[in-house]
Amino acid sequence: MHRFLLAFLALLPLTAQSVDLSKGWQVAVTDFEGEARLTGDRITVPKPANPRVPNSHVAARRGSDGTVTLQFSNTWIAQLRWQDGKPLDLNPYLAEGTLEFDLNVVDLAKGGMKFKLGCGKDCERKVPFLFAGRTLIGKGRQHLSFSLKCFWREGDDFSAVNLPFTLEGTGSGELQIANLRINKTGKATTACPDYRTQSTTPERLQESWAVDWWLPRHEAKLAEIRAHREAGRRVDLVFLGDSITQGWENEGKAAWTRHFAKHNAVALGFGGDRTENLLWRLQNGELDGMAPKAIVMMIGTNNTGERLEDPALTVAGIQRNLDEIRKRQPQAKVLLLALFPRGEKPDDLMRRHNAKINALLPALADGKRVVFLDLAHALTNTDGTLSKDILPDSLHLSPQGYDIWARSLEAPLTSLLAP
Incomplete structure (x- = not known):
């Protein structure tokens, strides 16, 4: 009986303590004007018949080690979006939970980036990462760990999260992400704005389309x-x-x-x-x-x-x-x-x-x-x-x-x- 119980517990998913977003979730690749699913090794987002941004290009590929690469140029918004999985109840994760992943900023000299988490209808929380991201160009894979509270606002309900992560790029760049997971307990090592004081804390505009001018x-x-x-x-x-x-x-x-x-x-x-x-x-x-x-x-x-x-x-x-x-x-x-x-x-x-x-x-x-x-x-x-x-x-x-x-x-x- 004891061996049977141990074997049974070993088969249980780890969602009580950790959510591995590489399992059970589809990756959508989006441009401002189109969307595609990364079901194979690579995909390019198709252009509409009359594109508003004809010279934009957004593509993604998946490596044998599970790394997902987003390549984008001259785009308003390019995204890797984890979706179409069973909605997650992240309310128990908010107290000490973290969103963690490995990030390799291959190129961001003419681009920007943000990390997002969906929290229901008309609800999306984001962390800007343009200035910090540009400091990581060419430094190889870096492990980032954000407190889940970086994406939470008073009154938010995280009981049925159906968009647990979005990597967003603007302008031009190449970003690689791997080992994406949400932990119930973890140590946050990456800073994020405090939403309660963001509007009153002086800061330069953190947008790729504005940084040059x-x-x-x-x-x-x-x-x-x-x-x-x-x-x-x-x-x-x-x-x-x-x-x-x-x-x-x-x-x-x-x-x-x-x-x-x-x-x-x-x-x-x-x-x-x-x-x-x-x-x-x-x-x-x-x-x-x-x-x-x-x-x-x-x-x-x-x-x-x-x-x-x-x-x-x-x-x-x-x-x-x-x-x-x-x-x-x-x-x-x-x-x-x-x-x-x-x-x-x-x-x-x-x-x-x-x-x-x-x-x-x-x-x-x-x-x-x-x-x-x-x-x-x-x-x-x-x-x-x-x-x-x-x-x-x-x-x-x-x-x-x-x-x-x-x-x-x-x-x-x-x-x-x-x-």
């Missing part, structure tokens, strides 16, 4: 401010934000010239920025060397778009930026804008999420030093939908949209810019 743009903006000062021009107005604010230099250029150039205004908008990225820029000189009367700030929609962050945490990041403005420009009055509508229809996920953020923003304004303004009514149709003429991609403004924005700011800025 983000710091040079920051230096160019410092030079622009310096040029105003050396020429004796007073900068009375500053805009702070993300790609929507950066758009004043492109689609919004005509409206900018008509409405704001007379104030020697400076647009400090950087595509992709989240609250922590703007905070880094402010702490590294972008508000120095001038004394504006008014500052217009809109930031936070990329906290939603990138990680669907708890609205209270995004608002904490906005508050942290307001504190930094007050510290560096105490004389300036701030026009705090509600996040613009995002998503074509009122019930779109991103729209609803930004609405929750906007509902919390009035509490940050006192009506004197900080004034809150919501322009949604000027940008939406009467039924709440978005017009392609104003927001062509349901996020960024057209020239017509920038004209509406500029005209909507005339009255509040007249008051804020008054002596």
Whole structure:
């Protein structure tokens, strides 16, 4: 009987203490526009008939030792996704559990990477790894161990996880992964952001498509401010934000010239920025060397778009930026804008999420030093939908949209810019 019991126990799966993701899970290989299954030794993701990114290429191969290689070039998003297995109950693993694997970064000089774990409908948690990943180029196989809590947020239910791991690449690169498993107890040796403080911790933008231009743009903006000062021009107005604010230099250029150039205004908008990225820029000189009367700030929609962050945490990041403005420009009055509508229809996920953020923003304004303004009514149709003429991609403004924005700011800025 004793020998029979031991033999029976030996046949039991190890899921109580460890999940080996090489068993019972299919590997899907995805491009932004296509998907394939890695059922054999190698696969290339097929292109659609009319690809939006015709020169992108995503392929994967499986080695005899179980290593899976992801090769990608000129792609928006390439993924190795472990799926189609029996959903895992990882709630018992959260206290001390780890996600562990061996990673070989063959090439990432022009690419980026993230690790993801799915946690149900409209729920995906990710750890960015661009900066850390690039330090591993050419160093061979490295063992990484992340605490499962790197992928957990308060209120998440990990009782039926059907996407236990995704390796995501952007741009161009080659990554190899092996020995992928989830342990119930383990020692985490690889750092990850604390989601509770991510929006308030200053950081450069960690995206492969931005890394080549983000710091040079920051230096160019410092030079622009310096040029105003050396020429004796007073900068009375500053805009702070993300790609929507950066758009004043492109689609919004005509409206900018008509409405704001007379104030020697400076647009400090950087595509992709989240609250922590703007905070880094402010702490590294972008508000120095001038004394504006008014500052217009809109930031936070990329906290939603990138990680669907708890609205209270995004608002904490906005508050942290307001504190930094007050510290560096105490004389300036701030026009705090509600996040613009995002998503074509009122019930779109991103729209609803930004609405929750906007509902919390009035509490940050006192009506004197900080004034809150919501322009949604000027940008939406009467039924709440978005017009392609104003927001062509349901996020960024057209020239017509920038004209509406500029005209909507005339009255509040007249008051804020008054002596």
